[in-house]
Amino acid sequence: MKKIKILNFVMSLFVICTLTGCGHEHEWADASCEAPKTCVSCGETEGEKLEHDWILASCETPKTCSSCGLTEGEAIGHKLTEANYQQGAICTVCNQEVGDPLPAEFAEHENLIHVKLDEEFDYETLCFQNENYSTVGKFIISDYKCFVSDEEQGLEVKEGYVWQSVNLHGEYSDENARKYGARQVVHDFSYYGAREAQNTFQENDEYDTFTENFNGNDYEIRVDVRTNKEAWENDVRLIVDYNVNVQVPIGFDGMLFGLLHRSVGQYTEEGQFLFDVEGGTNPSMVHLFRFPKAEL
Ligand SMILES: [Zn+2]
Ligand SMILES: [Zn+2]
Numbered sequence: 001m002k003k004i005k006i007l008n009f010v011m012s013l014f015v016i017c018t019l020t021g022c023g024h025e026h027e028w029a030d031a032s033c034e035a036p037k038t039c040v041s042c043g044e045t046e047g048e049k050l051e052h053d054w055i056l057a058s059c060e061t062p063k064t065c066s067s068c069g070l071t072e073g074e075a076i077g078h079k080l081t082e083a084n085y086q087q088g089a090i091c092t093v094c095n096q097e098v099g100d101p102l103p104a105e106f107a108e109h110e111n112l113i114h115v116k117l118d119e120e121f122d123y124e125t126l127c128f129q130n131e132n133y134s135t136v137g138k139f140i141i142s143d144y145k146c147f148v149s150d151e152e153q154g155l156e157v158k159e160g161y162v163w164q165s166v167n168l169h170g171e172y173s174d175e176n177a178r179k180y181g182a183r184q185v186v187h188d189f190s191y192y193g194a195r196e197a198q199n200t201f202q203e204n205d206e207y208d209t210f211t212e213n214f215n216g217n218d219y220e221i222r223v224d225v226r227t228n229k230e231a232w233e234n235d236v237r238l239i240v241d242y243n244v245n246v247q248v249p250i251g252f253d254g255m256l257f258g259l260l261h262r263s264v265g266q267y268t269e270e271g272q273f274l275f276d277v278e279g280g281t282n283p284s285m286v287h288l289f290r291f292p293k294a295e296l
């Protein structure tokens with residue numbers, strides 16, 4: 001019995017000694033790329049720092065450590081395609097759109113595009129036999145259609161394109177028109193690359209063409225205006241009626257068509273563009289209709 005008691009006493013002394021006299025239990029924080037394994041309480045360290053965990057440089061960010069945020073070097077920078085009228089520049093590496101699409105040339109002159117489908121509008125122009133007089137006709141654009149082809153009309157299929165069609169109808173019946181007739185100017189434009197379209201405009205026997213850039217590709221747009229009627233009724237009303245057909249790439253929404261006052265309608269003879277001539281930005285002299293997006 002005595003022996004056991006003594007042993008207990010010795011053991012207690014030993015336990016007390018380890019708890020008080022020999023320091024503390026370290027509270028280790030894991031090693032990182034900034035510091036080795038470290039005791040948060042006494043600062044003692046063990047081993048080495050870890051390597052940085054590098055993420056490779058990208059278009060917009062330099063090489064970066066995912067754990068401490070350290071960076072090295074520079075971002076690579078985007079590799080950009082050219083912007084077009086429908087889309088800003090695209091990075092071929094990250095596919096991001098950077099910046100805005102090119103501004104459409106008619107964007108600042110939206111007020112010229114005021115003709116609405118099925119709504120009558122006044123069109124003033126000069127008289128035919130005497131340009132000191134002017135006349136005002138009543139016009140309307142109607143019957144919008146979109147179709148792939150109309151073989152009967154000779155409007156052929158073209159891969160990737162559709163036809164858009166409207167009717168333009170007008171009547172002149174004022175005194176000046178009855179005496180001197182009317183000098184009417186119909187004209188088509190492109191909403192986007194308007195000047196380029198004019199520069200590439202070609203008159204052919206059957207139809208006219210111009211080139212328009214759409215989604216970064218050049219397309220040949222056909223314009224086919226057919227006269228249904230240009231005739232006096234009982235010598236009091238001059239009736240005009242046209243079928244306007246345009247063949248545009250699928251999805252295109254930039255076809256403009258309408259009537260210009262004769263005094264601004266002469267501008268092409270001078271090699272100028274509509275916006276550069278007097279009256280060319282005046283919505284009482286320029287009446288344009290914008291075809292809707294070309295969808296079947
Ligand atoms: Zn410690
Ligand atoms: Zn790091």
Ligand SMILES: [Zn+2]
Binds near residue numbers: 059060078079094096
């Ligand atoms: Zn990029």
